[in-house]
Amino acid sequence: MKFLLDFLFRVFQLFTEPYFLVFLAIVIIAVLKRKNKSKNLRIVIFISTVVMVILIGNGFLGKMISGYLQETYLKNSMVxxxxxxxxxxxxxxxxxxxxxxxxxxxxxxxxxxxxxxxxxxxxxxxxxxxxxxxxxxxxxxxxxxxxxxxxxxxxxxxxxxxxxxxxxxxxxxxxxxxxxxxxxxxxxxxxxxxxxxxxxxxxxxxxxxxxxxxxxxSDFIDTEITWFPNSYNAAFTFVMLKEVVGIWQVQLYNSLGMNK
Missing domain, CATH: 3.40.50.620 (HUPs)
Structure with a gap:
């Protein structure tokens, strides 16, 4: 059971990687086109992927996640x-x-x-x-x-x-x-x-x-809001998204009593 969940979470983490999202979208669109599936569906997938990559690359998503992960600890001064x-x-x-x-x-x-x-x-x-x-x-x-x-x-x-x-x-x-x-x-x-x-x-x-x-x-990371997506924002957003998925994994495993 734990092995299967570990595998599923590792797969899930791939979807936080912008380059994987682009690759996946290209594959899906190519398959749909080859099977003459709905053109509208292909357009929706393409637009959704572009929007996600922009949110990751322009720092907007990273800025929100940064606050969720770190705000509490920013306020804590040295004890x-x-x-x-x-x-x-x-x-x-x-x-x-x-x-x-x-x-x-x-x-x-x-x-x-x-x-x-x-x-x-x-x-x-x-x-x-x-x-x-x-x-x-x-x-x-x-x-x-x-x-x-x-x-x-x-x-x-x-x-x-x-x-x-x-x-x-x-x-x-x-x-x-x-x-x-x-x-x-x-x-x-x-x-x-x-x-x-x-x-x-x-x-x-x-x-x-x-x-x-x-x-x-000991240190903090954040993204910068930019007009155009860049690799700096993408890299740090990816790191923080993986942490969010990791937190969900801890919470699920704790609820199932699998973390002992």
Whole structure:
């Protein structure tokens, strides 16, 4: 059942990709024309596809989704260290880039690193205990967690305050494996650091495992309203649309009890 739903959601995500929509529309119109089907139907499909591509490419749709995904976290300022005692800062990996067999963190990972370090520094400058849990395996020779650890050490974070979770390959596993570590530690307070567009789904998944994360969004994305569609708007709208579909997937799986 879960395998089938996973497959269906992956197919559904294709429909958030503007280039796939154009390809699909061309195929459908060609098939209808070959079978001498209604010309009006072909025109409706063509116009609908053009309108969708314009909404994605001119930034209008992305602007609306951006608010839905990120507005809550834009309003959240950095939580002061006196509010939460003995916290663990969970940092989600943003991917690994392989260049000449050398693994490097994806660009969005650095904003997450900076946000986590700023929060960690707030505690340490007041001599309060705080740990950083880095979650992510990635697909490189070195795990995301290890690459994060190396950079955190260069920033002055001691190994004793760094915990690696280097098995997870997606956000669901980030939450699942981090939860296992947090339970073993007996940690009850946690911050969750990830990108703003990714936060809503991440919080929902961590809550699925009974955790109560305090969200700390590290970066935000948005589109620009333009007269003509462009690839910048299309790319970010596609990323955000995938997140919306992911949120629906989490909600459905939770309702069916399939996320444990």
């Amino acid at each position: 002061k260290s006196t509010v939460v005692q003995n916290p663990v800062i969970v940092v989600l990996g943003g991917g690994v880039v392989e260049i000449n067999n050398t693994g490097k963190l994806h660009t969005m990972s650095y904003s997450r690193m900076v946000t986590a370090y700023q929060l960690y520094h707030e505690y340490r400058k007041n001599n309060q205990p705080c740990k950083i849990l880095i979650s992510g395996k990635g697909r490189g020779h070195k795990s995301e967690a290890e690459l994060f650890r190396e950079d955190f050490k260069k920033m002055g974070v001691p190994d004793s305050d760094i915990i690696k979770e280097d098995q997870s390959m997606n956000t669901y596993q980030n939450a699942k494996f981090s939860n296992e570590i947090l339970k073993k530690m007996g940690a009850s307070n946690m911050y969750l650091v990830t990108s703003g567009f990714h936060m809503k789904r991440s919080v929902a998944l961590f809550q699925t495992f009974g955790l109560k994360p305090i969200p700390q969004a």
